[in-house]
Amino acid sequence: MVQLNISSSAVHRLSMQNICRSFGATRALDGVNFSVAAGEIHALVGENGAGKSTLMKILAGALPPDQGEIFLDGRPFKPSNPLQARQAGVVMIYQELSLAPHLTVEENINLGVEPRHWGFLDKKRMRESAVKALQTLGHPEIRPEQIVKNLTLAEQQLVEIGRALAIGCQVLVLDEPTSSLSYQDIQKLFSLLRILKEQGQAIVYISHFLEEVKEISDLCTVLRDGKTVGTQITHELLVNQIIEMMVGRNIKQLYKKSRRQVKEPLLQVKNLSGNRKPIRTEFNLYRGEVLGIAGLVGAGRTELLRCLFGLEPVKTGEIKLAAFTGPASPAQRWLQGVGMLSEDRGNEGLALSLNLADNLTLTSLQKLGPCGLVLPRIQRNFSQQWIEKLDIRCRDVLQKAGELSGGNQQKLALARLLYHEVDIFLLDEPTRGIDVASKAQIYELIDQLVSQDLESGKSAKAILIVSSYLPELLGICDRIAVMYRGVLGPARPASQFTEHELMMEALNPVMPT
Amino acid sequence: MKISVSNFTNYLKGSWFKWLNRFGVILGLLLVYLFFAALAPESFSSLRNLETIARQTAIVGIAALGMTMVIISAGIDLSVGSIIALTTVVIAWCLEAGMNPLLAALAGILMAALCGFLNGFLITRLQVVPFIVTLGTLLLVRGVAKGIAHEQKIDAPLSWLTELLAILPSGQRWMLFPPGVWLMILLALLVAALLKFTRLGRHIFAVGSNERTARLCGIHINRVKLLVYSLSAAFAGVAGVMQFSRLTVGDPTVAVGLELDVIAAVVIGGGSLSGGEGSILGSLIGALIMTVIRSGCSQMGLPNWVQEIITGVIIVLAVALDRMRHRTKE
Numbered sequence: 116m117v118q119l120n121i122s123s124s125a126v127h128r129l130s131m132q133n134i135c136r137s138f139g140a141t142r143a144l145d146g147v148n149f150s151v152a153a154g155e156i157h158a159l160v161g162e163n164g165a166g167k168s169t170l171m172k173i174l175a176g177a178l179p180p181d182q183g184e185i186f187l188d189g190r191p192f193k194p195s196n197p198l199q200a201r202q203a204g205v206v207m208i209y210q211e212l213s214l215a216p217h218l219t220v221e222e223n224i225n226l227g228v229e230p231r232h233w234g235f236l237d238k239k240r241m242r243e244s245a246v247k248a249l250q251t252l253g254h255p256e257i258r259p260e261q262i263v264k265n266l267t268l269a270e271q272q273l274v275e276i277g278r279a280l281a282i283g284c285q286v287l288v289l290d291e292p293t294s295s296l297s298y299q300d301i302q303k304l305f306s307l308l309r310i311l312k313e314q315g316q317a318i319v320y321i322s323h324f325l326e327e328v329k330e331i332s333d334l335c336t337v338l339r340d341g342k343t344v345g346t347q348i349t350h351e352l353l354v355n356q357i358i359e360m361m362v363g364r365n366i367k368q369l370y371k372k373s374r375r376q377v378k379e380p381l382l383q384v385k386n387l388s389g390n391r392k393p394i395r396t397e398f399n400l401y402r403g404e405v406l407g408i409a410g411l412v413g414a415g416r417t418e419l420l421r422c423l424f425g426l427e428p429v430k431t432g433e434i435k436l437a438a439f440t441g442p443a444s445p446a447q448r449w450l451q452g453v454g455m456l457s458e459d460r461g462n463e464g465l466a467l468s469l470n471l472a473d474n475l476t477l478t479s480l481q482k483l484g485p486c487g488l489v490l491p492r493i494q495r496n497f498s499q500q501w502i503e504k505l506d507i508r509c510r511d512v513l514q515k516a517g518e519l520s521g522g523n524q525q526k527l528a529l530a531r532l533l534y535h536e537v538d539i540f541l542l543d544e545p546t547r548g549i550d551v552a553s554k555a556q557i558y559e560l561i562d563q564l565v566s567q568d569l570e571s572g573k574s575a576k577a578i579l580i581v582s583s584y585l586p587e588l589l590g591i592c593d594r595i596a597v598m599y600r601g602v603l604g605p606a607r608p609a610s611q612f613t614e615h616e617l618m619m620e621a622l623n624p625v626m627p628t
Numbered sequence: 629m630k631i632s633v634s635n636f637t638n639y640l641k642g643s644w645f646k647w648l649n650r651f652g653v654i655l656g657l658l659l660v661y662l663f664f665a666a667l668a669p670e671s672f673s674s675l676r677n678l679e680t681i682a683r684q685t686a687i688v689g690i691a692a693l694g695m696t697m698v699i700i701s702a703g704i705d706l707s708v709g710s711i712i713a714l715t716t717v718v719i720a721w722c723l724e725a726g727m728n729p730l731l732a733a734l735a736g737i738l739m740a741a742l743c744g745f746l747n748g749f750l751i752t753r754l755q756v757v758p759f760i761v762t763l764g765t766l767l768l769v770r771g772v773a774k775g776i777a778h779e780q781k782i783d784a785p786l787s788w789l790t791e792l793l794a795i796l797p798s799g800q801r802w803m804l805f806p807p808g809v810w811l812m813i814l815l816a817l818l819v820a821a822l823l824k825f826t827r828l829g830r831h832i833f834a835v836g837s838n839e840r841t842a843r844l845c846g847i848h849i850n851r852v853k854l855l856v857y858s859l860s861a862a863f864a865g866v867a868g869v870m871q872f873s874r875l876t877v878g879d880p881t882v883a884v885g886l887e888l889d890v891i892a893a894v895v896i897g898g899g900s901l902s903g904g905e906g907s908i909l910g911s912l913i914g915a916l917i918m919t920v921i922r923s924g925c926s927q928m929g930l931p932n933w934v935q936e937i938i939t940g941v942i943i944v945l946a947v948a949l950d951r952m953r954h955r956t957k958e
Binding site: 424426444445446447448449450455457459462463464465466467468469473474477478480481484487488489490491531 | 824825826827828829830831833834837838840841842843844845846847848904905
């Protein structure tokens with residue numbers, strides 16, 4: 116068995132074995148195996164949160180694994196930082212490119228490995244290596260003396276691949292390389308990848324676009340919930356089969372859906388478009404319902420919520436909110452009874468260096484005293500009340516928000532909307548990166564909000580929720596609409612969808628006929 | 629066994645830092661004071677010298693009140709020194725024109741507040757970082773002051789304004805400090821209450837702690853910034869009145885580089901240049917620490933350059949301790 120391991124890793128350029136990694140209580144990776152041979156394009160697919168990015172961070176040396184081993188050409192590989200991984204020949208190319216925009220193509224290609232002659236820059240050799248790298252790329256229109264920021268995005272991506280070649284890349288990792296490319300550019304990229312493959316590069320290809328995965332990759336490894344589901348030869352798989360491997364799970368009890376009564380529409384959106392995204396959206400949100408928006412990361416779901424809440428400009432279209440029409444600033448939205456939960460808890464949702472009470476009451480401090488005063492005792496009482504209701508674990512209300520766990524931070528961010536007593540909840544990825552127990556609490560809370568609460572006599576709310584986690588949408592939503600490249604499809608009852616169908620629609624939308 | 633020992637030292641470290649966190653600045657002031665009390669001649673620890681220290685702190689201390697608000701909101705105001713000079717010029721000019729001293733002082737403060745409004749306006753409208761905007765107004769305001777004064781001192785008739793920071797005559801010893809110092813204490817209490825107990829105060833902290841969160845929560849960020857810079861400059865104006873009281877003339881070349889003393893006071897007192905942190909008590913103690921060092925050094929007969937070296941070391945040390953405190957928290 117040991118013998119076999121060694122021999123198999125000797126064959127592979129890269130071999131990651133039994134990789135485990137936890138963040139607090141969440142197991143992001145649980146015994147993942149992943150190998151790539153020289154001259155192979157190996158696709159890595161999985162839903163958002165399946166563990167792809169954590170696995171790649173470990174490979175890039177940005178995160179240490181808790182357990183497991185990595186071999187590069189059969190030798191143990193333990194990068195302690197990204198630079199070491201790069202020097203060993205493992206190069207990552209992310210969606211956000213990492214070029215110096217003000218430098219020229221050749222300067223970028225030689226960045227960090229500038230040829231020197233007596234301590235001075237050797238311009239001649241620099242030009243030579245840049246020309247050599249560009250020749251491999253097969254794009255004569257990119258000239259070494261061009262300033263990078265004047266190139267198109269696709270050209271910049273090629274320069275970045277050229278830089279990877281110039282530093283002696285052994286394993287090339289491409290993370291969602293096509294998400295902002297046109298069809299022609301994608302084809303050009305693919306032909307380059309095929310050339311590199313013939314030259315003996317080991318290429319890891321990460322993508323949500325399964326059609327592209329089928330077109331370009333030799334092998335396909337599927338991750339789900341931090342585990343390897345399987346590795347198979349791509350051309351033997353159907354797209355449907357890949358989807359099945361990605362989503363097959365069964366946690367139904369987590370979600371709660373009581374009987375709900377849909378009432379009048381609270382929010383009516385017509386033909387809304389923003390600066391770049393969304394391109395076209397139209398929907399109604401009714402009192403007493405949870406409306407889910409599914410779609411891939413980058414489809415424009417977050418931008419839709421931000422347009423609605425006035426955080427991003429509205430270009431065209433109409434937003435009708437009970438008696439109010441038109442775009443408004445966040446301050447006005449809060450006054451109109453709309454609250455938003457940001458997807459970016461740490462950078463936007465909460466002010467981490469402020470205490471719990473301030474974070475919770477920030478939107479309506481006027482409740483806490485007359486004449487612009489904030490009376491600490493009243494603020495403490497209010498906060499205490501919500502902290503107990505939502506079961507937020509903390510030392511006291513004066514503890515800093517940044518000291519709480521992810522789940523408790525998220526509950527705190529939600530508590531802000533409850534304290535403000537909003538009618539319309541715009542929730543962006545409300546359960547991303549939090550533990551299962553907190554998730555269950557949030558689901559229950561969402562259910563309570565939209566169901567008529569007979570005890571308190573408070574009327575039901577309306578909830579618009581964006582999530583990348585499909586079982587969650589199916590579990591708690593009444594209706595779901597799918598967004599694809601900026602366009603929102605029609606909302607349909609959640610019972611009409613299966614996870615498989617949702618995924619299919621997010622990948623290939625049903626064109627309105 | 630090894631584990632329990634390291635746990636114990638960790639515990640000690642933890643509680644030590646918690647303690648330092650709360651009383652660090654006061655402890656620093658005490659240490660500096662005791663150091664000079666032990667080394668300097670006896671006159672240093674006399675009551676008379678305490679009064680001198682308080683008087684010398686007033687200008688930087690009052691300006692530091694405004695700067696504390698600016699720094700909590702994650703900004704910076706480099707124009708404070710120039711605003712102080714302009715204020716002294718405006719006051720002298722008004723007095724010379726025969727204006728009532730109180731009105732002259734108010735005119736100076738109003739002029740200062742207008743400069744601050746300009747800062748805030750440029751920062752929020754042009755979306756240029758505060759460092760650059762106030763670097764610009766530092767030169768601009770200084771130039772205006774020199775222009776009004778025709779590049780020379782403006783003499784002003786004597787008035788009660790010059791007594792604000794003067795040594796108390798023996799008949800008024802019961803006051804302990806001159807009126808200017810009492811004014812600083814009163815303003816400090818007001819600003820501390822503003823920061824702690826008002827909506828505006830909470831908004832200033834929120835904007836500095838995380839501007840995106842503040843925006844999400846519907847806070848009018850631009851309005852808060854405009855107010856903060858105007859207030860900061862108004863306090864610089866009050867500091868300008870004190871400066872005039874010491875000079876008794878309007879001097880467009882006074883207080884060059886004073887903004888750095890003011891910023892240092894806030895930073896020594898626990899203000900974080902990345903915003904969201906800072907306290908009025910801390911800033912005042914920061915200002916006191918610097919005066920004590922100056923006073924102690926000069927009483928020991930140490931030359932000016934030694935004072936500067938010591939002050940520099942203290943600033944870096946204070947901020948380094950602050951960073952260390954943050955790291956242990958994480």
